[in-house]
Amino acid sequence: MLVGRLPIRTHIITEKDDIVDVVEKYTGKIASPGDIVAIAESVVAISQGRAILPDTVKPGLLAKILCRFPGKEGSLAAPPSMQVAMEEVGTARFLLGVAAAGLGRLIGRRGDFYRVAGRHLALIDDFAGTMWPFDRHIVLGPKNTQKIVERIKQVTGVDAVITDINDIGKVDILAATDGVDAEELTSYLKDNPHGNDDQQTPIVVLVASENMRKKNAAAQQD
Amino acid sequence: MLLGNRPRITNLWSKVVDGESGEWLSRMVVESTRPYEYTLKEVSGGVLLECSGAEVNMPEGKLEVNDGLLRDINVEQTGHDTVRVQMSLEHPAVFNHAVYQDFPAKLVVSLDRSFITGLLSGKRIVVDAGHGGKDFGGRGPVSLLEKNVVMPIASNLEKILKRTGAEVTLTRSDDVDISGEERAALALNVNADAYISIHTNASADSSVEGAATLFSPHDNNSEKLALYIQEEIIKKLKVRDRGTAAQPGLAGIDKGILAVEVEVVTITNIVEEVFLRGLTIQERAAEGIVNGLIKYFALTG
Numbered sequence: 001m002l003v004g005r006l007p008i009r010t011h012i013i014t015e016k017d018d019i020v021d022v023v024e025k026y027t028g029k030i031a032s033p034g035d036i037v038a039i040a041e042s043v044v045a046i047s048q049g050r051a052i053l054p055d056t057v058k059p060g061l062l063a064k065i066l067c068r069f070p071g072k073e074g075s076l077a078a079p080p081s082m083q084v085a086m087e088e089v090g091t092a093r094f095l096l097g098v099a100a101a102g103l104g105r106l107i108g109r110r111g112d113f114y115r116v117a118g119r120h121l122a123l124i125d126d127f128a129g130t131m132w133p134f135d136r137h138i139v140l141g142p143k144n145t146q147k148i149v150e151r152i153k154q155v156t157g158v159d160a161v162i163t164d165i166n167d168i169g170k171v172d173i174l175a176a177t178d179g180v181d182a183e184e185l186t187s188y189l190k191d192n193p194h195g196n197d198d199q200q201t202p203i204v205v206l207v208a209s210e211n212m213r214k215k216n217a218a219a220q221q222d
Numbered sequence: 223m224l225l226g227n228r229p230r231i232t233n234l235w236s237k238v239v240d241g242e243s244g245e246w247l248s249r250m251v252v253e254s255t256r257p258y259e260y261t262l263k264e265v266s267g268g269v270l271l272e273c274s275g276a277e278v279n280m281p282e283g284k285l286e287v288n289d290g291l292l293r294d295i296n297v298e299q300t301g302h303d304t305v306r307v308q309m310s311l312e313h314p315a316v317f318n319h320a321v322y323q324d325f326p327a328k329l330v331v332s333l334d335r336s337f338i339t340g341l342l343s344g345k346r347i348v349v350d351a352g353h354g355g356k357d358f359g360g361r362g363p364v365s366l367l368e369k370n371v372v373m374p375i376a377s378n379l380e381k382i383l384k385r386t387g388a389e390v391t392l393t394r395s396d397d398v399d400i401s402g403e404e405r406a407a408l409a410l411n412v413n414a415d416a417y418i419s420i421h422t423n424a425s426a427d428s429s430v431e432g433a434a435t436l437f438s439p440h441d442n443n444s445e446k447l448a449l450y451i452q453e454e455i456i457k458k459l460k461v462r463d464r465g466t467a468a469q470p471g472l473a474g475i476d477k478g479i480l481a482v483e484v485e486v487v488t489i490t491n492i493v494e495e496v497f498l499r500g501l502t503i504q505e506r507a508a509e510g511i512v513n514g515l516i517k518y519f520a521l522t523g
Contacts, residue, residue, distance in 0.1 A: 004325040006255065009233045009280040029227055030255060030279065054493055067364060078364055078496050127493050132460055136493050201233055212325070218227075219256050 002184055003209045006030065007193045007201035012133065015049040020151045022047070023160070026203055031158045034208035036185060039152075040194040041123060041164045041174055042131065043202040044142035051137040054080035054127055062086070066098065075126040081138045088140065089118045097121075123164055123174075145175035153177045161185060165192045228303055229256035230279035232326060234295060236287050238335070246335040246385060248292040250309060253326040255279075260329065262319055269317055269331065271307040278305055288457045290513045291315055291335050313337040313520060341519040343387030348409045350419040351376035351392065352483075355399025360424030362495030369397065371498045372420040375486060378508035379418065386512070406474040409481075416447070416480040418511060419472070422489040422498065423464065431491040432462025435514075436469030438481035444472070446522070448482045451514030458510035459503060461487055461494070480518075484511055 008026045013019070019039065027037050045051065059067075059079035067082040076082050086094045097117025104112030114122050123141025125131075131139075142148070145162045152160035159180050164172040169190045173182050185206065193204045207215075233253040241247050258276035262269065278299045285295045296308045315333040322328040351372040353359035359368030373395075380390045391412050393405045409417040423434060433455050437448035448466040456463045464485070475481035486507045487494040497503045 006326050007233050007253070009235075011281040026279065029277075030230060030232070077499065078492055080492065127496050135460070135497075195235075207325070215255070 001209045002206045003212045004207040005188050006205040008203040009201050013043045017047045019044050019047040023152050031205045033157045034211050036159045036206040038161050038163050038204045040202040041142050041162050042139050050140040051134050057083050059083040075124050081126045084138050085121050149175045149177050229254045229258040229276045232279045238289050248333040250331045252329045257327045268311045269309040273305040275303050276305050290516045339387045345388045345415045347388050348391045348414045348417045349376050349379050352421040354394050357399050360422050360489040362489045363492045366495050368422045374504045375507050376420050382512045409479050410476045414479050417475050419483040421485050423485040424490045431488045432464040434464035434485045435466050436483040438472040439468040444480050447480050447518045450517040454513035455510035458506040
């Protein structure tokens, strides 16, 4: 059972970092088996070099037309990010998603675009002026997330999850090591302890009750 | 949690908040795995927190804040179990603190922002959201219109200025077309101390980007205010600095009124159009403008 959470401020993570090393560096003297380390998906993607400057993308006509359809506050609202999304899944699958979204609208159903084109497209962050120095980048979703959480467990002995959390309380667990209770975890992450933009806490340690009890006992002995 | 570790400082953040008794505060919070021994004292230009029996478990160095009172916070491991947290202040501030022994443990330092309310309280400031109605202003490469995006920035500016005690008048709160003469007349009618017009830059060259602050021609005080606002907005937005320049369009504002036009970013640049859609830049732009006003009135009285 989890009984507490600890957001950890890190340096600005770039493509030069190995996310497993980052987790080990910042949680090595804090987390222990039984705890869970939650990592924000955007920094995993950045460490994988999946942050792209829009100037390096040449949007086609289709991207220029299609970017007018998503909500203007959401991602994919600019031609470069739309182009990147199309390249991520291939134009044919992307267009099938668009068609599904159109049909879905006719019957008042939402979400068909991502169901058909790929849910990982929902992880693309536009260049929204937050998370400096990646504020001018399109940040794609991370790859090989399951392998990453398993490597983290192998190296640190601690369970790990990669999360996508927004500020309206929606928590998606993209990958988790065996034995993680996603439902319990979600209640601890709803208010987005990773924060956004200036609050640079991409790692959160969720502490198990047994470990908390040991910590309190140790504190009393000091 | 590992057994027997020293308390580890894991996070540090700050926020401007309203206190329980209605006071306006810059609040800094140091989070750690456990409480530790500490001293807190006023030093030249700031407040110093010295922690003993603790280790830093976050990056050392300077964390920029720029909230008008708290400039930055520097964290440094000074010995194997001693940590120094130095808060650098722009202005003098009374402070108090509290420790919360929950998890994570929190040491909270609250800095009173009365110096700022003292500077701006009673100042009459006209906030002008540029364009409106049939006058769209600039247009982004996708679809954003300048007249629409300057409105939330003006509203944010109004909200913060009112919190400082300033008397704020908006030239428009709806999508209506107002002439330059009407805007100038409003500033004169309310006997404004300052007229702050919010715009975005627009250029035929889509590679042009960044922020600029324009000022009433041949007015040294407006030029000075423009310089301060420009400095502060660049700190907040971290966009290209396009500098300051005279704006002939502000010549109609009475000479006794400080008059500036802030071009927050460049709407015709695709990246900055997307920035403008986000709430973050709309809030930070307003904060940068307020910081410029604070600096001006602190230095000129």
